[in-house]
Amino acid sequence: MTELAVFGGKQLVVLALIMPLLGALLAFTIGGRTARWIALLTALVELVVVVSLAWIVVDQQIVVEYQLGGWEPPLGVRLRADGATVLVLLTATVVMTATMISAHADWQPLPDQHETRAGLVFWTLLPALWAAFNTVLLSQDLFNLFVALEILTFCAVPLVCLNGKAETFAAALRYLLFALLGSVLYLLGAGLIYGLWGTLDIGLLALEISKLNRYPPALSLALGLMTAGLMAKTAIVPLHLWLPPAHAGAPAPVSAILSAVVVKAAFVVLLRLWFELMPGSADTMVAQTQGVLGGLAIVLGGVLALRQSRLKPMIAYSTIAQMGYLFLVFPLAGAASAWGAGLLHLCSHALAKAALFLAAGQIITHFGDDRIDHLAGLGHVMPLTLLAFGVAGFSLMGLPPTGGFVAKWWLLQAAIETGHWGWAVPILFGGLLTAGYVFRVLAVALRPAATPALAASTVPHTANAMILLLALSSLLLGLAALGTGLPPQ
Amino acid sequence: MVASTWFGLGAALIIGLSLFQVIINPEPLRKVLAFNLLGSAVFVLFGVLARRGGGRIDGVAFADPVPQALIITGLVVAFAATVLAVALVLRLLQAECATQDHDTECRIDD
Amino acid sequence: MTLTLFADLGLLIILLGLAIITAFARPAFVAVAAYMAYGLVMALAWVRLAAVDVALTEAAIGSGLTGMLLLGAVAWNQRQTEAHPRRRQIRLQVPATHPLLIIVVAAVCAGVSAVLAWVVVTLPEPPTLQVEQVRLALPATGLGNPVTGVLLAFRAIDTLLESVVLVFALVGVWSLADDAAWGGRPRSLRLVQHSHALTLLGQLLPPFGVLMGLYLFWAGADAPGGAFQGGTLLAAMWVLALSAGLAKVPAVSNRQLRLLISIGSLLFLAIGLAGWAGGVGFLGYPAGWSKALILIIEATLTLSIAVTLGMLVAGRPHRALPR
């Protein structure tokens, strides 16, 4: 039974990688009105593939490996899907599918038009971004990861300035240049590592590094370059200059995917770098620094989210704060539950953040104003959207039984287990700040409207359904995690 | 000191120069130019590593083919990045020109 | 032996000089010109580093197309500042005027390059693991040139992603057009002033260039060359013809153009899937067929790369097609 599962897993891994790529190319080539349907079809097929892959990997407890082109790792590139990767893949798939369905009506060509600019670009670059994200998750080759991260950036940047507003061009350019700076440093690091051992496959490198007792200067410089480069792409505090304008300026579905999926890719590579390449690195100084930067991000992001006057910049800063939580996994890596906590927080944040941004998008289009102080009467006009906003906010805050809560709980457990009490402070204070800016919005929104009640404008039901689905799935994730009891190893 | 090591040192120096320009120079076009310089210097380092991995068969020097392939892929990716960056800069200039004085026609190519 | 060392050191000094001019020259035009020269001299350096394939790519893409793009952008920027002198310069950031900040940044950059130099000098004995493996595995692919072997057989996924990168970069560039101009023709290659000399060059050079491009693509299997180098040369010739006004830039919504752009990647994907279906594994080639399949892939790749690079240089679409 298991070798059938293994064979099936191998094929599904390849399909998971190729389907979105094929979808993007076809959507571009055929274009016109059918581009949207091609993309949606790809999304559904991809959903089926990933769900079955997830079922095989998680249920059968196996790790699927696939040598591309049949060549052994030092020569060829290896794909690998273990429990963690599949979970993140599944979350990303859910988020992408939900966002595509909720945005299916945007940028539609007029009856006389054959094709619109934004429509073609959106329906081409979104599946492309998806393919790049899948490659980042599955690939085990450092240079292949570089190319995938580059494609991710090239697809994300044009989407940021899709609406053609002047300030979004500056934001997109700053995002592109800073991401490029990060990936050039990453490339330099990968090159140095190749210079040392002549291979770029993570498995083989882990073997080589485990033989060392002290890191040669070339390896420490390479790891420094790669870590800093990837941190530039995850927008941790000192390097977060590009995230707020980009995520706030982009159209809602795009900023949902940027915050929920794109930012996580570089983090997954960082996790792989620090946990698979160098197991047992929790006590090094670097892990402590990452923890400190994470704590700083939580505080700074939280405070600035509180001080924003508009909805989308607030949610963008909240992304910086929540990414801070993920960086706390590094110093706590000694504990068993830290890895599971980081993973769960990554997934629950992705779902909740996507719901928040999509809800914000609906609020801007149908309520007309996204200044937080002017949201009075929103509860009356768009009750469902606000409900989704609230549920997603609770998950971010970490109220039981949401996924956010379980993640924070496991993180605290890890902090106690490893005896580093200090890390509990940012975790709890972050929760407080998050509660601050979520309730601030809810408080205003639930207030009766000063002006006569606006007509309850019709938010498209599919969009509402998708936002609710995302928010509730973040909730269900928490329940599922509670169900399993112990965090996955 | 083998010739390739000299090229490595030269590449390290150019990386330092171009990083300084990327961070300090405020003009976007000069930043993109510095990025290209940075990229080519990184690829020279790859080339040096390739040359060290290679050798000399009956008088004809050869280098490790894998980094060469990586460099070619890297060059194409860097070119794509440059094209996107330059297009963004020109579009930004046009948008800025449009916002500053609405009267003149800010066509990007005339 | 020392003679070639002097030649290399001379080359290196020229490279450093050009790099310094590129980085620190005040007028942008000089910087870009220095960068193009730097690219060409770098091609020589690649030959010295025994990486001829890379030399070709660097000369074509690194200095040729990139130089042309940057030159066009700088020229347009200068035309704009001359036409509207009082407009303030576009700044991506507040210029770092604080001397302390500049000194610290300079120090940190110097630190990074110093550590890098130290690392380069103290690199341990290089592993020849990969070189041997490629030499052993190459006959299986039927290719002579190891670089093409790596590119199209062993690390085929990288090349596939690379060809896709160009397509998505093109989509990114097109996305910057105005909504009204969608479907129109890119116009950035139209010369400000019609020039007879260019027309003559446009008529004389392209046939020779196309021949060279095809030769490069064909020779790529066994000697330095390949899809990218050939494709770039073809693109150069096409751009020359376009800018000389001998050919018209196709409209963005032109269906054939789209197909030409994505045919390379699509076919590569198709053959990969065929391998996957045929049990050889995705991007794997059945035993005897690998050389033939690789040549087919290279041919379509050359074609689509030529078209894509040409359209990339042509820029974003402008006037909408008169319906």
Added chain:
Amino acid sequence: MLFTDLYTYSLVGLGALFFCTGTIGLLRFPDSLSRLHALTKADNLGLGLVVIGLLPQTHWPLGAMKLIAVWLLAVLASTTVGQMVGEAIRRGVPFR
């Protein structure tokens, strides 16, 4: 063998000399047009001499053909560029 080496040294040296004169012309001449003249004439001639000097060193006939092709292309390119720059100067585009 001595004769071919001697022949190559002398011709390549002469070609290098022409390149030097071209560069000195570039630096010393007052206006752009005369500089253009120096460049296109001297450098092309210098290149021709170098190519002829190298002919015996390469594999006959393919290598020689390639060298000559290189020279012809260089001549074609420099004349076109010379023409275009000349027109630009005549039209009064200020060249810094």
Added chain:
Amino acid sequence: MTIQWLLPVALATPLVALLTALCSRLRPWLPNLLWLLPLPALVAAVLALHGIPLAFTLSGLSFALDQPGAMLLAAAALLWSLAGLAVPAVLDQPSATRLSLWWLPTLAGSLAVFGAADLLSFYLAYAIVGMSSWGLIGHADHIQARHAAGGYLIFALSGELCVLMACVLLAAPLSAQTGLSFDAVTAALPSSPWRHAAVGLLMLGLGIKIGLVPLHSWMPLAYSAAPPVAAAVIAGAASKAGIIGLIRLLPIAEGLMSTWGLMLAVLGLVTAFYGLLIGVKQRQPAAVLAYSSISQLGLTASLLGVGLMSAEPLSRAAAVFYAAHHLLVKGVLFLALALIMVSGARWRVLLGVTLLGLSLAGLPLTAGFLAKLGLKPILGDGTIGLLASLAAAGTTLLMLHFVRRLAATQPVSPTVLAPQAWLALGLLSLAALIVPWLLVPLSLGQPMRLALGLPVDQIPIWNVPWSLTRWIEFWQQLISAPGLGKALWQVLWPLLFGGLIALALWLPPLPPGDVLLLVERLGLRIVCRIGEQIQRLEHHLRAWPVAGLALLGLVLLFAVMLMG
């Protein structure tokens, strides 16, 4: 020894200065010289403490500086000098000169009374101090001053008459060859037939001087009417004449003194608590200080009484130290009052005043704490010990009340004071904090060792010269003493108890939900300001060069960390 001339010069300088007042041209300069005159006395006292015997006799009047006299003289000279420094700054020209006319005799008397070696010189100095204080009290030209001066005069005169009669009765059994020295007097007293009358009259006379309960009523009127800088010297130095009299003239003799000692102790304690009760009700800060003086002097008297009762010589040394400490602290409080009445309250000054006020009550690390520690074994843990602790708590309450009233005083037209006034206050408060620490090993050495359970070495306490090495070694022993914690707590609890009562009485009325409202009003402003700072910091962080620098900085940081 050539230095012998120092003591007479020290005692004579104020009188000589008084002569210069006759010439009108020099008179306006007098107030500026006031701070200079007590300095020779200070030097003499310091030398005496270092063990150099100083004595001289002048036609029947003999003066000598022994241990207690030198200690009190040093403290008094310091107070007179720094108060003199403040006089020209606080008072304008004509009244300053007028004040200095009465200032000089009081100074002379006060210095001489500590140096007196026999009955006659003691009574002479005591009379001079008594009479000239009248001038200082009546200095201000408003009715209350005249009324207070009149009252003081009646009390002072009757007091001096009683002391005179007591001196006569004491001198009666003596003959010419034994002289009137104190030792002779105390030796002859137990056997003399008029011993009870002499002691009673002596206690009555000196009781008026130190304000024991029925005889205290002049003191509050005098101190609140007198200009505060004058009140400082009277309350500080002049009133100590009574204490030195009790120490010198009452012999430690079994039997005779037990009844008088008991009476003195009881009277002292009653005065202590009476002073506290009335003092808390006073509104004028000067009056509060007056009652505090009454209470402290009462406590010292009770200390002497207990000593007399149990014939314990240690009590004298403790009383001297306690008096010296009270002298300095009271001087600082009055001087601070003087400066604040002119230039308005400043929170830094109030803080210093609170600190010194609480040192009276035994604030840890201050001289008062040492005094309290020294008193413990003498007063024992019985009822008297408990009462003494309660008195300490009362003193805390009184001092806090004084500070509250002081903070409330707002001069009608606040004028900027000359810097020398603040210099004087600063130096004096510094002295009040440090000098007692230097004097402790001499006086309180034995009782403190007893309190901390250390072995008591048997060297007699009086003629032990002061030396730095012995001082350091004394303190090293003390620090490592086992009983330190217990003793610390015994001194501390009254202080806390007094503080608690003060809080209960004077806490401003708070609205319900007090802390929350306070935090809300205060906290919100702070949080907003912090928020703005963080936003500005973050704005700088997002500048491109800074972000680039951070990125490369992280690269180097991580590389170095991994390499190390």
